[in-house]
Amino acid sequence: MPRIAPAEPPYAPAIAAELDRIMPTGVEPLLLFRTLARNPRVFARLFAGGLLDRGALSLRQREIVIDRTTARLGCEYEWGVHVAFFADRAGLTDEQVTATAHGGRDAACWPDDERALLALVDDLVDCRTLATETWEGMKAHFDDAQVLEAIALVGYYHTISFLCRGLALPCEPYAARFPAKAGAPDRTVRDKEDDR
Missing domain, CATH: 1.20.1290.10 (AhpD-like)
Incomplete structure (x- = not known):
């Protein structure tokens, strides 16, 4: 378990809206996001500062x-x-x-x-x-x-x-793990186009 227990649903409306916006359909919100939701101010500020939309870089x-x-x-x-x-x-x-x-x-x-x-x-x-x-x-x-x-x-x-x-967050079950120097990671999530 992480050092701070993640928030559980039902989430506050503003947090629920952000989680719905950013997460692929059918994928549970990331442990990081649910943990940040324990402090709505930090959650809001970090989401406001995110750079996953279309920008100057591809x-x-x-x-x-x-x-x-x-x-x-x-x-x-x-x-x-x-x-x-x-x-x-x-x-x-x-x-x-x-x-x-x-x-x-x-x-x-x-x-x-x-x-x-x-x-x-x-x-x-x-x-x-x-x-x-x-x-x-x-x-x-x-x-x-x-x-x-x-x-x-x-x-x-x-x-x-x-x-x-x-926060000592454990890896998401579907996430890639650091590869051995000679190996390659397992990439399993291929959901939702990057339409931002």
Whole structure:
């Protein structure tokens, strides 16, 4: 069990509406969301700050940033949920999914623009800043709006990773697990198009 017991239905109307909006049909709300619902203010603020809608980055670019951030921070819960829900839709191969958790930023499975995203995540997680080389790599492939969104995603999922790990959330039953270096994750949830 997590350190704080998750809320159970019936949820407050505002929380129920958000859970219905974000969760795929027929999938129970995430343990993270139900735990955050114990504090409606935190729940509302985190949902208001979410970046899973259409933005400056493509779905694939967004998921590379999220997967790399959560993996680098050791957050198997959030990494596994994103791999289960989004990896196939984002066109990530099993090799690439594994590389988000174990590969170097220069792994052969990534094109140059995606290597730049990985470098951005690695610099921010490891050094809390961007090296000049990393900045130049990003600017070679992405415009200002995309760079800002990538940095915001790393920050947001840093917070989400802290919540998941601090609350000791067990992985969702359908979520991918961190792969062994030679293996690939099991991706089982392929529901609901990303229509946001």
